[in-house]
Amino acid sequence: MTSLPQTTHRKLGLVIDLDTCVGCHACVIACKGWNTENYGAPLSDQDPYGADPVGTFLNRVHSYEVQPAAAPAQLVHFPKSCLHCDDAPCVTVCPTGASYKRVEDGIVLVNESDCIGCGLCAWSCPYGARELDAAEGVMKKCTLCVDRIYNENLPEEDREPACVRTCPAGARHFGDFADPDSNVSKLSAERGGMDLMPELGTKPVNKYLPPKPKDTWEGEVDVLAPWLEPVATEATGFLGWLDKALEKI
């Protein structure tokens, strides 16, 4: 059924820390590795070793440069996967009922045997979280590793999404946003977790932690600092003459 549930019992999702992410793309590879051989159709590549490689990924890392008005530019690495929105437009547009949001944990999934590959869900997603697999003709998206998080055949520490498990920087956190005492709820509250494109009204579950402000050189840094101030305010001697001479030309 492609109507959205009124509420979900749990709200599983990710917190992504933009302050910590180093842009190594390990989550991209871990995601592709796990999801190409588990839930649903494999994530195909076309011309992978040729001149024009292209393929299906459920998680991609962008990098942005932020230039503040009066401070050095900052580089922010930006992993992006499905945000498992509360008001997910990709679910309601689906004509077959293949796209759905689970009542028990809020995960947005695709039932691939019902998917006709019309692509409308990908059109409705502002975040580019859905990609139509060119080989299988069905829509692929992040499953929040639904086949890991409840998998009792795995050791307990592995029962989290592959991207979270692999992140060497600890920039990705997995948990239940419906529980105010969960790790993700607390992190999001402490660090001002934000929604992406809130103006589109999708109410994303995943939260992004903004990069912390960079430190500045305001105030006295060291008692000796005043002695290190530049002394020569105006050039004298030969350089002074050269300066004036060049000015006149």
Place this chain on the structure above:
Amino acid sequence: MHPAPSIIAFTTLSGLGLGLLFWLGIDPDPSGGWVGFTFFTLAFGMTGIGLAASTFHLGHPERALKAFSQWQSSWLSREAWAAASAMLVMGLYAFCLIVLGVHVAVLGWLGALLCMATVGTTSMIYAQLKTIPRWHHWSTPVLFFALSLGGGALLAGKISMAIFLIALAGGVQAYWFWQGDLRFGDAGATIGTATGLGDRGSVRAFEPPHTGTNYLLKEFVYVVGRKHGDKLRLISLGLMTVLPLMILLTNPHHLMAIIAVLSHVTGVVVSRWLFFAQAEHVVGLYYGKR
């Protein structure tokens, strides 16, 4: 948006075919016999080819029947119902009229209503998408209705209706083209809101996630031919509205009417190509593109 030929063919042909069926359905004094047969064959032919073309862009066309299940929530599912019932009712109406020689006016009216419902649901598939601000506007359904009814009237030979509706469609189309240019800005999504970093400074896409291209860029960030956008808009309006109107107002005999129809259809195809090619999806913001 990637202008897929299958979707352009579908919306153009089925729009015109359904418009023609509408006028055939509400005709108080319809022609039966061979004349009626020719009109209905043309209308069903265009609508049918259009609907068939729409399944070509599916990844799994063999599962298309599943699309009838979600009519409560999905405009695409509603379109499937509207199109199937319109075809069924109009088919029955045409059968009664041509084979049995009986004019069942109620059936014609019902069929005409269902034809317009199909055009309406098609337009809502596009107009519902907040991610494509150019489409997400009341004028998108109005444009689809005006083009379908105007083109249908032209094909049905309802000259005075065609003159009025094609002029109206031209006006709506011009408004839709140029007012639509402002809508992406009005929607408020920027690279700053997309990344949540906009309040710290100006944000620039520094490095994309991959060296090649991907599904998202191919499907949503189509930039080919944009530089000719304004010229193509004028060509579209000229062929769709100006030339047919000149013919209809001066010399609407049979041969000239065919030229008017061909010109109108070509204009609508150009308009539909622009409908997709000039539509910017907000996901382009993540790539620093529009």
